[in-house]
Amino acid sequence: NAGVTQTPKFQVLKTGQSMTLQCAQDMNHNSMYWYRQDPGMGLRLIYYSASEGTTDKGEVPNGYNVSRLNKREFSLRLESAAPSQTSVYFCASSSGQGNNEQFFGPGTRLTVL
Amino acid sequence: RKEVEQDPGPFNVPEGATVAFNCTYSNSASQSFFWYRQDCRKEPKLLMSVYSSGNEDGRFTAQLNRASQYISLLIRDSKLSDSATYLCVVNGGRGGYNKLIFGAGTRLAVHP
Numbered sequence: 746n747a748g749v750t751q752t753p754k755f756q757v758l759k760t761g762q763s764m765t766l767q768c769a770q771d772m773n774h775n776s777m778y779w780y781r782q783d784p785g786m787g788l789r790l791i792y793y794s795a796s797e798g799t800t801d802k803g804e805v806p807n808g809y810n811v812s813r814l815n816k817r818e819f820s821l822r823l824e825s826a827a828p829s830q831t832s833v834y835f836c837a838s839s840s841g842q843g844n845n846e847q848f849f850g851p852g853t854r855l856t857v858l
Numbered sequence: 859r860k861e862v863e864q865d866p867g868p869f870n871v872p873e874g875a876t877v878a879f880n881c882t883y884s885n886s887a888s889q890s891f892f893w894y895r896q897d898c899r900k901e902p903k904l905l906m907s908v909y910s911s912g913n914e915d916g917r918f919t920a921q922l923n924r925a926s927q928y929i930s931l932l933i934r935d936s937k938l939s940d941s942a943t944y945l946c947v948v949n950g951g952r953g954g955y956n957k958l959i960f961g962a963g964t965r966l967a968v969h970p
Contacts, residue, residue: 780960786962787960787961787962790957835901846904851900851901
């Protein structure tokens with residue numbers, strides 16, 4: 746039981762390049778989330794998917810797109826990377842029933858030059 | 859004003875000390891409250907939920923004061939392994955789903 750997995754663990758991009766961060770969970774959770782974490786700031790929600798087939802914007806969605814490919818997988822795409830998107834990205838999942846625990850993946854450390 | 863505010867620390871304490879962290883939140887409609895722990899360069903993990911009546915888990919005690927919109931975490935008999943960043947987390951209060959608002963965290967360093 747791997748929980749939440751993310752790939753890649755590290756990535757360096759040049760400004761204007763695109764990439765997709767992958768996330769998968771094996772806990773049969775309904776809800777999945779993408780956050781970014783920057784120094785001195787709390788985790789900020791980029792996008793979430795309350796259930797398979799739905800996605801919604803979070804607090805900081807600009808510059809990102811997401812796809813809930815199926816119940817297990819939720820990907821985050823940067824179409825044209827900018828230095829301001831240098832951050833640590835965490836994917837999380839929860840059962841979606843009430844206010845329950847979110848389980849996080851190990852994170853992706855992204856640097857945009 | 860941030861929705862969830864914490865003292866960033868660091869709190870440097872010796873082993874065996876008792877240390878307390880505080881957190882305030884701005885959304886009075888929030889219904890659920892949590893403390894997460896995040897080790898250096900790792901993902902956050904749930905430490906404990908915070909209930910209105912207060913709750914205890916071993917050396918950890920969490921308290922909630924809804925009137926003052928204030929949450930606390932007390933750690934007794936600190937261990938070296940308690941060194942981490944502690945994140946105060948509040949449910950967004952709207953939407954019925956699990957939308958969490960994270961504080962920036964309080965860093966704890968326990969030394970021998």
